[in-house]
Amino acid sequence: MTTGTAQPKRKTDIGPPQYQKFLPPMVKANYGKWKYHEILRPGVMVHVAESGDKLFTVRAGSPRLVSIQTIRLFADLADKYCGGFLRFTSRHNVEFLLTDESKIDPLIHDLRQAGFPVGGLGNSITSIIHTQGWVHCHSAATDASGIVKCVMDDLFEHFTTLKLPGKIRIALACCLNMCGAVHCSDIAILGVHRRPPRVQDENLNRICEIPNVVASCPTAAIRPATKNGRPTVEIEESLCMFCANCYTVCPSLPLNDPLNDGVSIWVGGKVSNCISEPRFSKLAIPFLPNNPPRWPEVVQAVRGIVEVWAKHARKFERMGDFIDRIGWPRFFQMTGIEFTKQHIDDFKHAGLTYKRSAHLRRR
Amino acid sequence: MADNPETPLLDELEKGPWPSFVKEIKQAAQTSPMARGLLGQLEQSYREKIGHWKHGGIVGVMGYGGGVIGRYSDLPGKFPEVAHFHTMRINHPAAWFYTSEALRKLCDIWERHGSGLTNMHGSTGDIIFLGTTTEHLEPVFAELTEAGFDLGGSGSDMRTPSCCIGPARCEWACYDTLALTYDLTMQYQDELHRPAFPYKFKFKMAGCPIDCVACIARADMSIIGTWRDDIQVDQDAVRQYAKGGLDVDKDVCQNCPTRCMEWNGKKLTIDNDNCVKCMHCIRTMTKALRPGKDRGATILLGSKAPIVEGALLSSVLVPFMKLEPPYEELKDLIEKIWDFWGEHGKNRERVGELIQRVGLGNFLEAIEVEPQPEMVAHPRENPYVFYEEYYEEEGEEEGEKPSDQ
Numbered sequence: 001m002t003t004g005t006a007q008p009k010r011k012t013d014i015g016p017p018q019y020q021k022f023l024p025p026m027v028k029a030n031y032g033k034w035k036y037h038e039i040l041r042p043g044v045m046v047h048v049a050e051s052g053d054k055l056f057t058v059r060a061g062s063p064r065l066v067s068i069q070t071i072r073l074f075a076d077l078a079d080k081y082c083g084g085f086l087r088f089t090s091r092h093n094v095e096f097l098l099t100d101e102s103k104i105d106p107l108i109h110d111l112r113q114a115g116f117p118v119g120g121l122g123n124s125i126t127s128i129i130h131t132q133g134w135v136h137c138h139s140a141a142t143d144a145s146g147i148v149k150c151v152m153d154d155l156f157e158h159f160t161t162l163k164l165p166g167k168i169r170i171a172l173a174c175c176l177n178m179c180g181a182v183h184c185s186d187i188a189i190l191g192v193h194r195r196p197p198r199v200q201d202e203n204l205n206r207i208c209e210i211p212n213v214v215a216s217c218p219t220a221a222i223r224p225a226t227k228n229g230r231p232t233v234e235i236e237e238s239l240c241m242f243c244a245n246c247y248t249v250c251p252s253l254p255l256n257d258p259l260n261d262g263v264s265i266w267v268g269g270k271v272s273n274c275i276s277e278p279r280f281s282k283l284a285i286p287f288l289p290n291n292p293p294r295w296p297e298v299v300q301a302v303r304g305i306v307e308v309w310a311k312h313a314r315k316f317e318r319m320g321d322f323i324d325r326i327g328w329p330r331f332f333q334m335t336g337i338e339f340t341k342q343h344i345d346d347f348k349h350a351g352l353t354y355k356r357s358a359h360l361r362r363r
Numbered sequence: 364m365a366d367n368p369e370t371p372l373l374d375e376l377e378k379g380p381w382p383s384f385v386k387e388i389k390q391a392a393q394t395s396p397m398a399r400g401l402l403g404q405l406e407q408s409y410r411e412k413i414g415h416w417k418h419g420g421i422v423g424v425m426g427y428g429g430g431v432i433g434r435y436s437d438l439p440g441k442f443p444e445v446a447h448f449h450t451m452r453i454n455h456p457a458a459w460f461y462t463s464e465a466l467r468k469l470c471d472i473w474e475r476h477g478s479g480l481t482n483m484h485g486s487t488g489d490i491i492f493l494g495t496t497t498e499h500l501e502p503v504f505a506e507l508t509e510a511g512f513d514l515g516g517s518g519s520d521m522r523t524p525s526c527c528i529g530p531a532r533c534e535w536a537c538y539d540t541l542a543l544t545y546d547l548t549m550q551y552q553d554e555l556h557r558p559a560f561p562y563k564f565k566f567k568m569a570g571c572p573i574d575c576v577a578c579i580a581r582a583d584m585s586i587i588g589t590w591r592d593d594i595q596v597d598q599d600a601v602r603q604y605a606k607g608g609l610d611v612d613k614d615v616c617q618n619c620p621t622r623c624m625e626w627n628g629k630k631l632t633i634d635n636d637n638c639v640k641c642m643h644c645i646r647t648m649t650k651a652l653r654p655g656k657d658r659g660a661t662i663l664l665g666s667k668a669p670i671v672e673g674a675l676l677s678s679v680l681v682p683f684m685k686l687e688p689p690y691e692e693l694k695d696l697i698e699k700i701w702d703f704w705g706e707h708g709k710n711r712e713r714v715g716e717l718i719q720r721v722g723l724g725n726f727l728e729a730i731e732v733e734p735q736p737e738m739v740a741h742p743r744e745n746p747y748v749f750y751e752e753y754y755e756e757e758g759e760e761e762g763e764k765p766s767d768q
Contacts, residue, residue, distance in 0.1 A: 012426055013552040019541050023531060024463065032530035032539065038651040047532050055532065063384040064737030065493070067391040067398075068470035075463035075470075086466075086514040088459040088483050090527065090576050097532070115382055131486065134408035135384075135401070136434060136450065138416040143408070145384040146376055156706050179486040184676070209535035212710070221589035228655035231381055245671050249711070259414035271580045273572035273587075275618050275643045278579045278676055292409040293582045311733035316618055316643070323702040348673060 003202040024085035026055050026099050042105060042160050043118035051232065056098040058107055058115040061152070061159055063189050064092040065145055073114055081107045091127045093120050124169075125158040125306070129171040131179045133191075138251075139244055140174035141191030141261040148172055151189070153307060154299045165182050165313040166308065169270070176243050181271060186319035187305055188266035188281045189298060195260040196221075197253035201232040208250035216249045238255055241347070263288045263298050267305060267331075268320035276321050282328075284335070286342035301337075308334045327361045366394050369639070372410060380556070391479035396492050399479045400444025404436060415442075421727045422497050424448055424449045424504040428558045430514025431500060447496040448478070450487035451503060452515035454548065454555075457541040457556040458528045461483065468510045486581075488525030489515035513552075519711075521557035523758040524548050525574040526568035535645065536570030537588025537658035538686040542570050546690060547697075560701070561708030561717075571654065572642050578666075578677070584665040584697070584712050585677040586686075590655035593635040596643070600651035615644050660684040665715025678723075684736040699730040 020028070028050035047055045048116040062070075078086040081103045087095050094116070096107055110120050120126035128151060129139065133144030151170065171182035174191040182188040204210075204344055213233055214222050221239035225232055233253075246253045249255065269351075271282030284305065286295040305319075310343060312324040312334070323331045332339045345353045367389060376385045388405070391398035404415050417581055419433035420648075432450040440448035453469070469490065473479060478494030485491040490512075495503065507513065524547050527533070529540030547566055548555065561672075569579030570588040578585035606610050611626040622639035624644060631651075638707035645652045661666035662684055684692060704714045707721065707729075718726045736742075 010420045010425075013512075014508055014511070014513045015549045015552055016454040016513060017456045017465065017511045019460055019545055022460040022462050024460075027531050032536065033543070034530070034532060034534040036534055036653075038649065045535070057532070058506075061382060062483065063382045064482050065384040065387055066483050067387045068473055068481065068482055069390045069393075071388060071466050071470050071481065071483065078463045084463040086461055086463070087528070088461075090459075090488075090525075092483065094483070112647055115386070117380065117382070121600070129486070132482075134405060134416075135412040136416065136448070137414060138434070140414045140417050146409070149379065149385075150377050152381035159381075173668075176669050177523050178674075180672075181577040181668075182491060182672045183668060184577065184580040216671070216711070218673075243670060248670070254412050263396045267582075271574050271577040272558060273574065273641050274646065275620055275637075278678070279576070280674060284463075290412045292412065293372040297516055315614060316647075322505065354380055 027310040039122045058096045090095045123164040131174045133174040146172045166316045173239040184271045193255040195257045196237045200252040201227045204252035213250045216245045293314040370406040395479040396444045398443045404442045427556045429517040429520045450492040451492040453737045456514040457544045460565040472506045516555045519560040522565045525565040526695040540568040540570045590658045592655035592657040595653040667713045703729045
C-alpha cells in the first residue's frame, strides 16, 4: 500500500489491559494458592496464603458516580499504602490491599477524613447496586443515586458494623430494564411507570418503524393506525403494563410522567447458592411516590423491612429464607404493609404463584 | 470559571454520612462546564420529578458499532453544556484491579475530553465515562488505545465479560475466572465491538456458587465454579471452631440444604454424594473446609431482566466442565449457541427467551447437547408430549414415515 503521508496506524480491537500487570506482587505470588480468610473487623479482612503470606483488605464505600478528582484521591492512597495497586468490587466499593498490617489504621483514617466510610463486609449492608436515573438515563422512572444516598444515609450504621443476622443485599433500578440484578435482591427498589405511553402522532412515523413498535409489546396492546392521514399507532390502554419496551424501540412513545412515576419495593431474592437456591425478589410495596430530594417514604419503607428482618431472622437467614419460615401473611403483618390486588401476579404462569395447598399458619 | 447553578434540592444530598454523588458532580464542576450543566439539569429533574434525557442516537467510533451510548438533553437551549452528553464504556481489566498509574491516565484522558464524571463501575462491569460530545469520541478512543484500553460492548453485541476476584484473592475459586474472562474477551473482540446478534449476550464468571458477580441472574451464560470430588476437611480445625463457640451442628449441619453432614462432637462426616456445593459449611468454617480438588464449573444459560418476556434465571446446560486454556470445549459450545440463536432468534430476543419459545429439548438438540436430569428441577408434569414421528401399518400412505436408518 502506498500513501502520500504516513498516518499513525489506528489501533482497534486491542481489548482490555492484561489483568496480570495490575495485580499487586503478593497477589501474583499467591495466585490460586490462598488458604483461608477472616473478617477482622468491619470493612477489614485478611487472606492467608498457603505460603503464610497475609494480605489485608480494607473496603470503602463509594457513591459509584465518582469524579476524576476522587479517582485520583484513591490512586494517591494506593500509592501511599498499597504500592500503587487497588481494585473495585462488583458492588462499586473500592478495596485497598495491604501487606503491612500497621498501615490499616492510617489508611482508614485517611479514607474517613476524605468522606469514604470503611465497611460493607460480612453481615453488614454493603453498597447498593444501582443505575443512572435522572443523572443520565432517558427511561428512568425515578432517580437512582439520590435514593441510594438517602437509604444508605439512613442505614449507615449497618455499613460500618457487623450486627445483622446474615447478609442483606439491596439494589435499585430506575426502570424495568433493570441495568443490574435488582430482581434477585433481598430488597429491590424499582422505579415504575403507571401511565401508558403518550403517542406522538406527528413524528412517530418519521422516527420509528411501526412494525417493530407493534412487535415490541409483550401484551399486543399496540396496533397500527392512521391519524390525520399519517401512519402512527394506537394503544389499548387496558392492556398496558408499563414495561416501556415500546419506548425503548421508539422515542415517540414516552411514558415518563411526574404525576404517575414512582418506586416499588421487592423483597426476598438472592443470587448466592448458599443454603437455599437463587431466586427472584417478590413484590412488597407496589408504589411509593417520587419525593425528592430525600424520598422519605422509600427510606422509611426500606428501614421498616430491614428492621423486621434484623430483629426476627435467625443466624445466616436471608430475607427470602426468613419469609419462607414465617410465611407471607406474617411478613405483611409484621411490616405493616398492606396486601393489595397488585401483589397478585397476572402475567404468564401467574397460577404458579397462587397458594395451592392448605398449609396456612394462623394469624 | 462560571459559578455553579443554584441547586437547593441537590444540596440536600450533600448532607448525611454516605458519600455524596452531588459532591462528586460539584467537584467535577470546578473544572468542567459539562458537569456544571449536569448540575443545572439534574436540579430541574428534582424539581419536576422527571428526567431530561432524550433517547440515544447512533454515535460511535469508526469501525465499531458498540461502546458508545448517544445521549442528548431535551433542554439543550437551557443547558447547552449537556446538549450532547454521550456515555463511553471502557472495557475494565478483569476483576477490576488497577495500578494508580493506569487510573491517572484514564482520569487525564477524561479531563481533556469529557465531563470528568465516571461510574466505577457500570452494571455490566465497564468503566463508564459519563458525558462527552461527538467530536471528542475519536480523540478519546485514540488516547485510550494508546494507554492500552479499549471500548466495551453495548447494543446487540457480546457485552463486556466480567468476573469475580477469583484466584487472585479467593480460596474458593474453582477455576481461573480472570484468565477465562480475558481469554473470551480477546477471542471475541469482533462480537464485542460490532453488534451482529439478535440482542445482547452477557458472560459472567463466578469462581464458586456464592456468585459474587450475580451471574445467575443477569448473564446469558453464567459460568459458576464448582467441584466434583469431596470437600477438603481439616478435622482439627473443625474442632477448633467448636471449641471457639461455633455450634457446628446447629449453625452448620442443620443449615445444610441436603442435610448431608453430621457432627458428633469430634468428627465432621460429610456424605459428599449428596452435597450440592451450596458453600454454607465452607464459608462458615473458612479455616476448616475447602472445596474439593477436582475443580471446574457448571455452565448455566439464559438469565435476564424482565424486558421483554419476563425475568429469567439461568438454568443448567453443562453440570460440570473442566475449564483450562484454551477452553476449546466451552468455545465450541458458545459458538453452537450463537449460531442457533443468530439463525432463529427474533429481533431483541435474548437466548433465554429463545429457549422458552422453542423449548429446552429442541434447543439442546440444535446445539448437540444430550439432555440430562441435572438440567431440570423436575421432569415435566404436563402430559402434552411432542413426538416428531410415529409408526404406521404397512401399506398406509399418509403420515410421516418412521426413519429408515
